[in-house]
Amino acid sequence: MSTAIRDDLASLLAVKLGSVIEEYRLKVIRVDDVEALVVGSNYALRFAADRDSLDVAYIERNNRSRLASYTLRPLVMQRFTPEDRANYGHPVTVKDRLLASLSVYASGLANRCRDVLSGDKSWLRRRDSWGEENPSFAIEQLLQGELSESRR
Amino acid sequence: MRAVLANVLICFGLLFVSAGTASGHVVVANSGPARLTFQPSSGVILEATPGKTTTILGNYSQDMKAIVNELGNVKSTDFGPRTGSFNVLNVPDELYVTPKQFWAEYNQPWLSNAVTRGDPILMATQPQFGPASKLFRLNDVTGKLELSGFGKEYLYLRQSGLRYDPITKQMVRSP
Numbered sequence: 001m002s003t004a005i006r007d008d009l010a011s012l013l014a015v016k017l018g019s020v021i022e023e024y025r026l027k028v029i030r031v032d033d034v035e036a037l038v039v040g041s042n043y044a045l046r047f048a049a050d051r052d053s054l055d056v057a058y059i060e061r062n063n064r065s066r067l068a069s070y071t072l073r074p075l076v077m078q079r080f081t082p083e084d085r086a087n088y089g090h091p092v093t094v095k096d097r098l099l100a101s102l103s104v105y106a107s108g109l110a111n112r113c114r115d116v117l118s119g120d121k122s123w124l125r126r127r128d129s130w131g132e133e134n135p136s137f138a139i140e141q142l143l144q145g146e147l148s149e150s151r152r
Numbered sequence: 153m154r155a156v157l158a159n160v161l162i163c164f165g166l167l168f169v170s171a172g173t174a175s176g177h178v179v180v181a182n183s184g185p186a187r188l189t190f191q192p193s194s195g196v197i198l199e200a201t202p203g204k205t206t207t208i209l210g211n212y213s214q215d216m217k218a219i220v221n222e223l224g225n226v227k228s229t230d231f232g233p234r235t236g237s238f239n240v241l242n243v244p245d246e247l248y249v250t251p252k253q254f255w256a257e258y259n260q261p262w263l264s265n266a267v268t269r270g271d272p273i274l275m276a277t278q279p280q281f282g283p284a285s286k287l288f289r290l291n292d293v294t295g296k297l298e299l300s301g302f303g304k305e306y307l308y309l310r311q312s313g314l315r316y317d318p319i320t321k322q323m324v325r326s327p
Contacts, residue, residue: 035213048213052251052301053289055213071284077295088293094248101292131284136214 007095009049010036016102020110024117029142037139042119042148045072046139047105051094054101058116058124059135061147067140070130075116075123080108121150186236190218192276196321200237207239207266209323210276211286211302216240219276231262233269255304263305267312273323279306279316 010030014021017038021028029037031046037059038045044059046069056072087103109116115123124130135143188198192215200206210216220242227244241262248254266273277286279302287303290296299307306316314323 032217034217050212050301051245051248051254054292055289057284073290073297074283076290077297080295082295085293085295094245104292129283131282133284 008036009034009047009098012099012102013038013047016099016106017109020106020117023110026117031138031142037142039143039146040117040119042150043116043121044143044147046135049098049101052097054098054105056105057133058130059139059143059147060121060124061143061149063149065149067135067143067147068127069133069135069139070124070127071133074130075113076105076108079112080104081112084108084111185223185238188219188222188238190215190222192219194275194278194321196274196276198238198274198276201272202236205233205235205239205266205269205271206237207263207271207273208276209273209302209305211300214286215276229258231265239266239271251301255301259301259305260308263308267309267314273309273314275316275321275323277302278318278321 008030010028013036014028020026021038024040026038026040029039029044031037034049036047038047042060046057046059048055048057056076057069058072058075059067059069062068084104084107087107088100089103091097091100186200186202190198192198192210194210194215198208198219208216208219210219220240223238223240223242225242227242229243229247233239241259243258247258279287281287285303287300287306288297289300289303291298309323313326315326316322317324
């Protein structure tokens, strides 16, 4: 997964999700070539790319100041529509497939997930059903001092 | 989707632990390290077995990326033994065209060699089911889950008579 095939994911995110990032005053933090965070005041979206998929997770700081990560898959499956998925198009190369996936997320997040983007967490009420994971050490370091604690 | 998942679960032969993606796997020279410092999410200790080729599987983003980097990110299509060292799949990027093509031309033959040799197979990522299971990926066209590369690898090993041992975090021959 070198940059020869895939541009830095953070750069691609800044372009493809540009309008969402601007509207919700988010910032993009690079983790490495294939992983990046889109950070709001009380949450972060972690985008991780590999050759055949783009994985997105929601990260929050819980009321014990610990970071917790939840897959966004169920939310995407519930909310994204065929109109969002139509943005995928017909990409051929690995990089084009990544860009196509980002287009799907740009549409789905902007049109179906305004609550998520604005920091509302009611959709995450039953946290145990969202597959909690521990963020990596690198992400822990990058998010130090970021994300206000959740009130449950 | 339920039917697909049910079929997968039947093939896997269990409902809890077992599986992950294959994006990056490598073949390292015999002179490579016998133990890696990276601590994978499964908790398995990445230590090569003397006299054998030790194969490592896992999800790329979560574990294999760091493992491949620690091994020097050596790209190779040599799927032969790496006695006393590690075997991970890490072919040149340009050889990957589609998931189906990559599995047929590179991933399956590479894994088949590992099974035939009787490699110890360390699972850097736990092959478990659940909302965030690394055995599956979300298809952005259909909006449904399908097997990830790691999931295909796990399924292949299950079909080859191996099962995940949650104690050793390795794939072992079923009795």
